[in-house]
Amino acid sequence: MxxxxxxxxxxxxxxxxxxxxxxxxxxxxxxxxxxxxxxxxxxxxxxxxxxKLNTFGSDVFTVSKQPTAITSFEDYTKFQKRKNVQVDAYRWLVEQCHKCALIGVQQTTRGTVKFSTESVTDVALRGWTSGMPVLNNLDIAQGRTFTQSEEDHSAHVAIIGTDIQENLLKSEDPIGKEIRVDGVPYTVVGVGAKQGKTLGQSQDNWVAVPLPAFQRSYGLQKSVTIFLKARGGSGLAMQDAMEETRVLMRAFRHDIPGSDDDFNLDQNDAFATxxxxxxxxxxxxxxxxxxxxxxxxxxxxxxxxxxxxxxxxxxxxxxxxxxxxxxxxxxxxxxxxxxxxxxxxxxxxxxxxxxxxxxxxxxxxxxxxxxxxxxxxxxxxxxxxxxxxxxxxxxxxxxxxxxxxxxxx
Structure with a gap:
């Protein structure tokens, strides 16, 4: 057969x-x-x-109070005992980090955004310094980003994500429109490029305002995340910049020699890993x-x-x-x-x-x-x-x- x-x-x-x-x-x-x-x-x-999660360039890293992802309650408890990372640490790094090409700060919370009679809740609200769009590898689809002058003078200007544009402003031209972020008025000067969803969660439901204006509304006591771009690209330059930043942060925070860092350095692939x-x-x-x-x-x-x-x-x-x-x-x-x-x-x-x-x-x-x-x-x-x-x-x-x-x- x-x-x-x-x-x-x-x-x-x-x-x-x-x-x-x-x-x-x-x-x-x-x-x-x-x-x-x-x-x-x-x-x-x-x-x-x-x-999607590797949104920063390969030459960008962060300084923060705790890691991007925490895998145990013991670690969470340990990290919560650390001192907050404050804006004065950012200013110190701007002055002292010679191997960093660009440094920015982000502080976040969640709140409500209104335009006319419409409102959107649970929006990611971000306080940014002027260099953060570059550090976040974010393109501005419409309008512009903040200027240094607007940051210095706590100007009430805002960059919005596409969800805010589509859900609140709808068919209207967003540039120049006034929105209210937790009751505080801001003028829209830019719209970020659409980023889509990550694991089912939209990455476009956000509003960013200058950090000084953000801190006037939400206070100075919360910990911030400092973003740093290595001078000279990735690889060895990245490691050199991270090591210099570590030394500077330990000196600034008066860490005892031989003790663990009381802050966290993360590269862009940490959460991805x-x-x-x-x-x-x-x-x-x-x-x-x-x-x-x-x-x-x-x-x-x-x-x-x-x-x-x-x-x-x-x-x-x-x-x-x-x-x-x-x-x-x-x-x-x-x-x-x-x-x-x-x-x-x-x-x-x-x-x-x-x-x-x-x-x-x-x-x-x-x-x-x-x-x-x-x-x-x-x-x-x-x-x-x-x-x-x-x-x-x-x-x-x-x-x-x-x-x-x-x-x-």
């Missing part, structure tokens, strides 16, 4: 028992779909982290769990193939009486089992991709289909069918043709 005939017989057998075939494949379909969905979402998250670790842990847990579904699906396939062998005992006997060899019978049942599992794998691939993109549509979580994951899913499902089909195939091949022909089945 040639391979083509074996595939034809296998397809006929599967088609003759459509409902049983579908029910048999559920385990394989769920397992493959789970793997594809997890890999697709993890790849999408990692790609999106690289694209943590996010990739989290997605890696997620994949490490979810993929083995999906593998259990494949094993269960394989066991179901083996049981159904054993039932099929019992149901087709006379057919096997007739084939062997007509000259079919053991390897022909084995090939027929192994191909049938592998084909059944492959079909489940194909359905699982489509199901996994649909689930991943469904999560993207509903929750805004990014998805990125990896071709290798599809190929691996199909390969694993086929191997599962072959592995669990060997025992039923061997049992069918070992049947005595005389005993098989006498069967009443």
């Amino acid at each position: 040639d391979l083509k005939e074996a595939f034809k017989l296998a397809l006929q057998s599967l088609w003759a028992n459509k409902l049983r075939t579908v029910l048999t494949l559920l385990g394989v379909m769920i397992g493959v779909a789970s793997v594809i969905a997890v890999v697709t979402l993890v790849n999408g998250a990692n790609a999106y982290v690289d694209q 943590i996010m990739k670790q989290i997605t890696g842990w997620f994949a490490a847990i979810a993929i083995p769990a999906a593998g259990i579904s494949l094993v269960v699906g394989g066991i179901v396939i083996m049981n159904i193939m054993l039932v099929s062998v019992t149901e087709r005992t006379r057919e096997i006997g007739i084939r062997k009486a007509l000259g079919a060899r053991k390897k022909d019978v084995m090939a027929q049942f192994i191909i049938e089992s592998a084909l059944m599992s492959l079909v489940g794998g194909i359905i699982g691939v489509f199901g996994g991709v649909l689930v991943a993109y469904g999560v993207t549509i509903v929750a805004g979580f990014p998805a990125n289909v990896a071709i290798w994951s599809i190929l691996v899913g199909l390969f694993v499902s086929t191997v599962t069918g072959i592995f669990f089909g060997v025992y039923p195939a061997r049992k069918a091949a070992d049947l005595d043709p005389i005993v098989a022909l006498r069967s009443d089945m």
Whole structure:
């Protein structure tokens, strides 16, 4: 029996028992779909982290009271005991850091923004120095950024994100319009370029005002984040600038020699690295769990193939009486089992991709289909069918043709 005939017989057998075939494949379909969905979402998250979270240039780093991401309550408690980073530290670095090309400050809170009778709540409010758009790698789509004079004189001017423009100002030209930020009037002078969403959260729902004006409304006591751009680009220049900044900050904050820093230096990829670790842990847990579904699906396939062998005992006997060899019978049942599992794998691939993109549509979580994951899913499902089909195939091949022909089945 040639391979083509074996595939034809296998397809006929599967088609003759459509409902049983579908029910048999559920385990394989769920397992493959789970793997594809997890890999697709993890790849999408990692790609999106690289694209969106690395918003600063490769030569920009920050000084702050605590790290961008905290992974334990003990660390959180330790960092909260630190002194706040204040604007006077920024002024000190501006004067003393010779390996820094540009330095800026950001202070944040959340509040309400109004225009006319419309309002938007839970807006990210930012107090910026004039160089922050450059340090944040932010393009100004309309208008302009702050001037140094506006910063020095606490001018009530604002740069807004596109969500504020679309939700509040709508079709009106935003430049020159007056908005109220927690009741304080500001004149819009610029609109930031659209940044989209990161892990389902909009990055365009913000308003930035000059830092002195921001601190008049929200106080001077909150900790700030200092952004620094290394002179001479990334690589060694970056490390030199960070080391100089560390020395200057320790001197400014009177850290005891030999003690830990009581501030944090972060490069732009710090949060990205943590996010990739989290997605890696997620994949490490979810993929083995999906593998259990494949094993269960394989066991179901083996049981159904054993039932099929019992149901087709006379057919096997007739084939062997007509000259079919053991390897022909084995090939027929192994191909049938592998084909059944492959079909489940194909359905699982489509199901996994649909689930991943469904999560993207509903929750805004990014998805990125990896071709290798599809190929691996199909390969694993086929191997599962072959592995669990060997025992039923061997049992069918070992049947005595005389005993098989006498069967009443």
